[in-house]
Amino acid sequence: MTPEELSAAITTCLHDAAAAGELNVPAEALPKEVRVERPKSREHGDWATSIALQLAKPAGVPPRTIAQLLSTRLEQIDGVAKVEIAGPGFLNIILDAAAAGELAKSIVESGEAFGTNAAMAGTKINLEFVSANPTGPIHLGGTRWAAVGDSLARIFLAQGADVTREYYFNDHGNQIDKFARSLLASAKGEPAPEDGYGGEYIVDIAQAVVNAHPDILSAEDPQEEFRAHGVELMFASIRESLHEFGVDFDVYFHENSLFEDGAVEKLLEQLKGSGHMYLKDGAWWLNSTDFGDDKDRVVIKSDGNAAYIAGDIAYFKNKRDRGFDLCIYMLGADHHGYVARLKAAAAAMGDDADRVEVLIGQMVNLVKDGTPVRMSKRAGTVVTMEDLVEVVGTDAARYSLARFSSDSNIDIDLDVLTKRSNENPVFYVQYAHARTCAVGRNAEAAGVDRSAFDAGALSHATESELLAVLGQFPGVVAQAAAYREPHRVARHLEVIAGAYHRWYDACRVTPMGDEAITDVNRTRLWLNDATRQVLANGLGLLGVSAPERM
RNA sequence: GCGUGAGUAGCUCAGCAGGAUAGAGCGUCCCUCUCCUAAAGGGAAGGUCGCGGGUUCGAAUCCCGCCUCGCGCACCA
Structure with a gap:
């Protein structure tokens, strides 16, 4: 019996x-829905x-x-052995071992x-995430979103959603x-431009x-040539890194494609x-303040050119035209000022702003010897996704980035990760999995099989605890989604x-x-x-491997 | 200044969609492998849940104020 099933039964009792x-x-x-929780104390x-x-x-x-009258009804629930009223009015429910044990089999x-x-x-x-500019490799921040975003996609899929992983490519x-x-400067042997990348x-x-x-270098417009070929190479390199990281996007959307055929311009005409949108000082503004923004934003500059946000509006329309009910954007905290703009963009299209959902994740800092190190693309002090994977491996990298709440800043100390890679909790979990496999192999060799199942045999305290946390798994996944x-x-x-x-151990x-x-051995094999x-x-939901041996 | 996220054990962080005695990993100190993987398990020590009010049967959790830190506040992209 899972907590959800119990919860449903109690809800019925209450309504009855x-x-x-x-x-x-x-x-x-x-x-x-009446929520049940796992008490901290077994008593x-x-x-x-x-x-x-x-x-x-x-x-x-x-x-x-109230507890009194509910408890008599609760005791009638199939699988409930006993109900106790405790303290000010808690209802403590004890399942019979067989009902709890059935879970192993199911x-x-x-x-x-x-x-x-x-x-x-x-x-x-x-689900749009990473979307790093193709002006350099993916750094730690992007790596965090790759891990979290891909995992979220897997969780949504587990809830039956139709998910498209998308990377918005600002080209x-x-x-x-x-x-x-x-x-171009590099090819000519010149130093990097003042505001360029080095x-x-x-x-x-x-x-x-x-x-x-x-x-x-002797082409008519060498900079344009470098742009075209350079972006392509950078793009290929980013895709490769992501692939190595176990993240494959369904769509890589090129921002440029929104502008190429004049679609943005046409769209903006309609939106006026x-x-x-309104005209002021020769520019067209979007009323993003209605969605919590500090100030309204310019969409069409007074010189007639489209501002960046114009692309966002056109991109949102494109997504809706492709049939998405919900457009989720995962952004770093340094972009949280965009939330209102993106929602306003949806509204400008005459759409419901709730179609847009923006998830903000806090920053990843690089730490060396206990002090933070500023990462700078220009100075070349970035730690990339490839660097991280090289040091700790894909599994540890993905797991250690995905196990933190996105609301927390996280510090990555490469030295610590290298030195103490065995301390990463990913190994604790993977080891448990490898252990279940070892136990399974030994059982088979000894002739223990799953030919019998006696749910009542799983009566040890550690067994009821294990059954309980296994039973919570579906609810945890649903909440994660x-x-x-x-x-x-x-x-x-x-x-x-x-x-x-x-x-x-027990x-x-x-x-x-x-x-x-x-049959005790056979039943335990089911639990294992x-x-x-x-x-x-x-x-699997985290994109981390489950090794059979370690 | 405004907005936004954080402040919980020595360290890194869960818990915040109100519940009973606040948790985990790491670190420290004791134990446990003649047979399933000790990358494990058991025990000990370690806390004014940033501070102050409020809401109620009950607050780490909700509300208000304050403090500290991160991030953001362009007719840039």
């Missing part, structure tokens, strides 16, 4: 009690709910009275599907011009362009009458790994020496395999 007149509460005070049962405390006020009855039978559901079925989501405008000038990769790319096009917080999955895997290690699957194989399945499913 209200319908029977035992409970006089206004309909709006009755929760649609408080397998699951507990504080619903009686919450309803005391609206019902005008002491909480323990997890194994569900296989990869355990933890998935159809809650988001029919929702077409465009239009100033930054790219600087990039092209920097390449990293080593510039030299490499410039060299690669020259190698492929030996006559390029939308009511969200609802709150767009992949780190919840990682944290829960650490909890499961801990529960498994403790169980392993309960053997394969009998010792010449002891006979019993169920744990393996959940760990593998969870690691």
